[in-house]
Amino acid sequence: MDDSDEEYLSPSMPPSRGSTDSPKGDGVSRRTRSSANGAISDLKGANGYAWEDEIQRSWDIVKNDENGDRSLESIIQSMIEARKKKIMRNPSTPFQRGIIRTLIVVIDGSLAMLEKDLRPTRFAMTLSLIQEFIVEFFDQNPISQMGILMMRNGVSNVISEVSGLPQYHIDKIRQLKARQHNRYEPKGDPSLQNSLEMARSMLMYNFGGGHSNDTKNSKEILLIFGALFTSDPGDIHKTIDHLVRDDIKVKIIGLSAQVSICQELVNRTNNEQKSISSKNYGVIMHETHFRELLMDCVVPLPISEKDKAEQNEKKNGVPLIKMGFPSKIQPKFTVSINNPNFNIDFPQLSASHPTQGSEDSKQVVEVSTGELGSDMNPNNVIGYQCPQCKNKVSNLPTVCPVCGLMLILSTHLARSYHHLVPLAPFTEVPVSSSYTSQYCYGCLLMFPKGVSVKSKASLESMTSSRYRCMKCSNDFCIDCDVFVHEALHNCPGCENN
Amino acid sequence: MATTTTALATTTTALATTTTALATTTTCKAQPTYYNRQPTMDAISDRVFTESVDSSNDDPSLLTVILDLSPASWYNIKDQISINEITKSLLVFMNAHLSLNNSNQVAFIASGPQGSKFLYPNPGKVYDEIRTREEDVDREPSPGLVSKEMYRQFRVVDEAVLEELNQCLKEVLATDTHKSALSGALSMALTYTNRMLTLDQSISTTTASAINSTTNMKASSNAAGGSGAAASGTAANSVSLMKARILIVSANDEDDIKYIPIMNSIFTAQKMKLSIDVAKLGTKNSSYLQQAADATDGIYLHIDDPKAIIQVLSTAFFVEPSIRPYIILPTNSNVNYRASCFITGKSVDLGYVCSVCLCIMSVIPDTGKCPACGCVFDDRVLAQLKRGPVVMSRKKRKVEGTPAVNP
Numbered sequence: 001m002d003d004s005d006e007e008y009l010s011p012s013m014p015p016s017r018g019s020t021d022s023p024k025g026d027g028v029s030r031r032t033r034s035s036a037n038g039a040i041s042d043l044k045g046a047n048g049y050a051w052e053d054e055i056q057r058s059w060d061i062v063k064n065d066e067n068g069d070r071s072l073e074s075i076i077q078s079m080i081e082a083r084k085k086k087i088m089r090n091p092s093t094p095f096q097r098g099i100i101r102t103l104i105v106v107i108d109g110s111l112a113m114l115e116k117d118l119r120p121t122r123f124a125m126t127l128s129l130i131q132e133f134i135v136e137f138f139d140q141n142p143i144s145q146m147g148i149l150m151m152r153n154g155v156s157n158v159i160s161e162v163s164g165l166p167q168y169h170i171d172k173i174r175q176l177k178a179r180q181h182n183r184y185e186p187k188g189d190p191s192l193q194n195s196l197e198m199a200r201s202m203l204m205y206n207f208g209g210g211h212s213n214d215t216k217n218s219k220e221i222l223l224i225f226g227a228l229f230t231s232d233p234g235d236i237h238k239t240i241d242h243l244v245r246d247d248i249k250v251k252i253i254g255l256s257a258q259v260s261i262c263q264e265l266v267n268r269t270n271n272e273q274k275s276i277s278s279k280n281y282g283v284i285m286h287e288t289h290f291r292e293l294l295m296d297c298v299v300p301l302p303i304s305e306k307d308k309a310e311q312n313e314k315k316n317g318v319p320l321i322k323m324g325f326p327s328k329i330q331p332k333f334t335v336s337i338n339n340p341n342f343n344i345d346f347p348q349l350s351a352s353h354p355t356q357g358s359e360d361s362k363q364v365v366e367v368s369t370g371e372l373g374s375d376m377n378p379n380n381v382i383g384y385q386c387p388q389c390k391n392k393v394s395n396l397p398t399v400c401p402v403c404g405l406m407l408i409l410s411t412h413l414a415r416s417y418h419h420l421v422p423l424a425p426f427t428e429v430p431v432s433s434s435y436t437s438q439y440c441y442g443c444l445l446m447f448p449k450g451v452s453v454k455s456k457a458s459l460e461s462m463t464s465s466r467y468r469c470m471k472c473s474n475d476f477c478i479d480c481d482v483f484v485h486e487a488l489h490n491c492p493g494c495e496n497n
Numbered sequence: 498m499a500t501t502t503t504a505l506a507t508t509t510t511a512l513a514t515t516t517t518a519l520a521t522t523t524t525c526k527a528q529p530t531y532y533n534r535q536p537t538m539d540a541i542s543d544r545v546f547t548e549s550v551d552s553s554n555d556d557p558s559l560l561t562v563i564l565d566l567s568p569a570s571w572y573n574i575k576d577q578i579s580i581n582e583i584t585k586s587l588l589v590f591m592n593a594h595l596s597l598n599n600s601n602q603v604a605f606i607a608s609g610p611q612g613s614k615f616l617y618p619n620p621g622k623v624y625d626e627i628r629t630r631e632e633d634v635d636r637e638p639s640p641g642l643v644s645k646e647m648y649r650q651f652r653v654v655d656e657a658v659l660e661e662l663n664q665c666l667k668e669v670l671a672t673d674t675h676k677s678a679l680s681g682a683l684s685m686a687l688t689y690t691n692r693m694l695t696l697d698q699s700i701s702t703t704t705a706s707a708i709n710s711t712t713n714m715k716a717s718s719n720a721a722g723g724s725g726a727a728a729s730g731t732a733a734n735s736v737s738l739m740k741a742r743i744l745i746v747s748a749n750d751e752d753d754i755k756y757i758p759i760m761n762s763i764f765t766a767q768k769m770k771l772s773i774d775v776a777k778l779g780t781k782n783s784s785y786l787q788q789a790a791d792a793t794d795g796i797y798l799h800i801d802d803p804k805a806i807i808q809v810l811s812t813a814f815f816v817e818p819s820i821r822p823y824i825i826l827p828t829n830s831n832v833n834y835r836a837s838c839f840i841t842g843k844s845v846d847l848g849y850v851c852s853v854c855l856c857i858m859s860v861i862p863d864t865g866k867c868p869a870c871g872c873v874f875d876d877r878v879l880a881q882l883k884r885g886p887v888v889m890s891r892k893k894r895k896v897e898g899t900p901a902v903n904p
Contacts, residue, residue: 321849327846328833
């Protein structure tokens with residue numbers, strides 16, 4: 001407390017920090033600031049920590065313009081417009097996507113990631129964003145696979161193997177975040193070449209391997225690069241050549257500044273012209289921009305023109321995959337032989353991959369009795385039955401270890417169907433004195449009544465609050481409009497016709 | 498529970514039913530450690546994979562009931578139960594839900610071949626007026642179902658549903674299509690739930706509607722709420738704590754549900770963390786409704802003998818999703834995860850999938866083109882797939898042949 005009192009009374013304190021109300025709180029904040037001053041004082045200049053200056057109050061957005069009256073309305077108008085634009089960004093014309101993707105995420109784990117320009121550090125921020133990214137990625141790309149690498153101390157470390165289970169990746173990232181596992185604290189220099197080569201080798205393992213369809217899946221690498229240099233054991237240009245040859249596309253998000261070799265890497269692997277700034281290489285401006293760039297990688301890539309032309313030339317089109325949609329079955333067979341007093345619980349045999357892609361992924365038949373007392377989670381025991389060979393597996397999606405059929409939940413596939421049949425945007429109903437609809441078709445919200453239009457000035461700032469589906473000509477409120485287009489993807493009105 | 502089934506004829510006994518249902522709930526809750534199951538979110542690949550947050554059980558909840566009115570299916574089970582009887586049971590169920598918590602809400606959607614319709618709430622009508630008028634005229638939609646002495650909230654719901662349902666059935670008789678509009682009903686339920694969950698939550702998400710709802714608060718609380726200004730007022734204040742679930746009652750035995758819209762609805766329900774419960778009457782299981790319940794952690798029950806449906810409703814379906822992990826529910830874990838073929842519309846469990854657009858086919862199209870995206874399929878792959886079992890014998894020959902080549 002002595003320290004803080006002293007700091008509080010020190011004359012160097014800027015008068016702008018309103019200290020009269022809360023002297024204690026201010027004193028504490030001053031103390032922490034000054035103690036860490038030496039290390040990071042040059043980061044943000046006079047503003048101090050990032051978390052101290054970026055306070056945005058919602059009421060600060062509202063400002064008085066010249067008229068003074070209509071400021072609130074115009075701001076709300078612009079907010080509404082911004083949301084509409086966000087919806088419109090989703091293209092409503094169907095186009096083909098290589099939806100079965102395999103993505104390797106490479107995280108920078110070098111010393112540069114300990115910089116505190118993102119809060120609390122670049123590394124921690126990246127990890128929490130990656131966690132969100134995993135959830136979003138598997139939501140949009142249900143049968144895709146992902147693997148995570150980290151470049152640290154001159155080498156590349158595998159964080160998670162290529163797998164289609166989101167929970168697995170999230171667990172791994174969570175372990176990385178936990179402090180007791182500081183085996184992977186950021187350290188040393190990054191090596192682009194090492195991690196790119198490792199990512200390339202991981203991408204070779206694709207959908208169980210050995211299938212005829214592994215050539216047309218899109219192979220991608222997403223690199224989050226905080227450093228401004230790379231220390232490589234060999235010629236990185238050769239690595240880039242290999243990536244181009246294997247048709248692997250690289251996207252990079254830079255956390256500090258643009259790096260020439262990254263630009264070259266992105267341009268060459270995406271078949272773009274040299275020294276052109278590409279949308280696949282972004283350098284973040286701030287936290288939200290980082291999130292935007294990351295979330296842009298969620299959307300499946302459109303099939304490139306070159307690929308389309310190739311398909312037409314060679315006439316050997318896209319592969320057709322045979323898939324099974326297994327049924328969920330009960331964990332236990334209970335058989336009573338002619339006598340209800342004798343119940344026999346058969347243990348269930350399930351043949352499944354324990355870990356995909358690793359050495360011990362040779363087909364293991366595990367016997368799980370499904371006892372609640374055992375350390376095995378009883379939910380794991382619920383199995384899925386292959387429709388072709390009636391073998392049971394415990395995890396989906398996977399390749400049936402007995403008959404080699406690809407097993408998938410139909411819900412996994414159906415998750416991407418809204419890309420196929422996009423919903424046309426609703427149009428705003430023009431302002432008039434009377435409307436046909438009284439309330440929102442989706443949520444029964446009462447619409448405002450029609451008003452008589454007096455002048456043009458008032459017309460511009462007014463909305464009818466109705467958004468009409470042009471197919472079924474039902475009116476919706478803006479909430480339902482956004483909800484229908486962003487989450488539901490089918491119009492309630494059209495479904496009822 | 499034996500008293501429950503006998504005392505069902507009129508809705509006036511709703512409170513009695515509720516107390517028995519409550520009793521079952523509390524006895525089940527009394528032994529949570531014994532029945533404690535692991536949270537289902539962790540290990541299963543097909544579930545929503547975010548952490549579940551424990552919340553207190555006092556939060557209000559919204560119950561949306563969807564009643565499938567497709568005529569053929571109800572005709573098939575006319576010996577077992579009629580729409581009249583099922584409506585009685587559903588009204589008891591909804592009244593019981595309302596009586597659990599003062600700010601609980603219900604919605605009722607009827608889905609027939611002519612489309613889906615909100616029976617309750619109905620913004621076009623003010624039910625307080627009907628009540629006063631009916632005291633004068635005594636024109637009741639179904640005499641014997643609604644008593645004058647009933648608790649007001651129950652009566653508002655019951656009158657609205659019965660009156661609208663009669664109209665709805667007339668419309669069903671007038672139409673001659675047989676398509677199910679269940680996907681539309683589900684979409685409406687979701688948009689309505691979305692509004693109830695997010696209304697007034699923050700100014701940034703509901704700019705226009707927040708203003709609308711504040712200016713029209715009076716009108717909407719009278720018309721849309723119907724249950725009085727007190728209930729809707731509390732709902733507006735504590736919306737973020739609102740929970741919601743959907744109950745589908747269907748007797749439809751045909752899998753004529755539109756596949757993509759129903760799947761979209763399931764995923765939306767998953768995202769919103771609301772459960773879809775299904776009470777399936779009739780003779781067959783519906784695989785899509787099974788999937789809906791399974792994917793959203795809901796309950797799917799195929800009710801063979803629907804005469805005692807109120808007992809099923811008031812036990813299995815009455816349990817709120819928040820306390821479901823502590824109770825062993827009568828659900829069957831055999832779920833048929835079949836998909837729908839894009840060409841024939843039939844459900845398949847072994848099919849072919851286009852690798853560009855992921856559309857599912859039960860047969861290889863003769864044209865060699867994808868019916869959804871128009872992509873040309875690889876000839877070699879097609880030939881390989883069409884050969885079928887022959888591939889095995891040739892592989893054997895290859896295995897025999899390779900050692901011969903090697904030396």
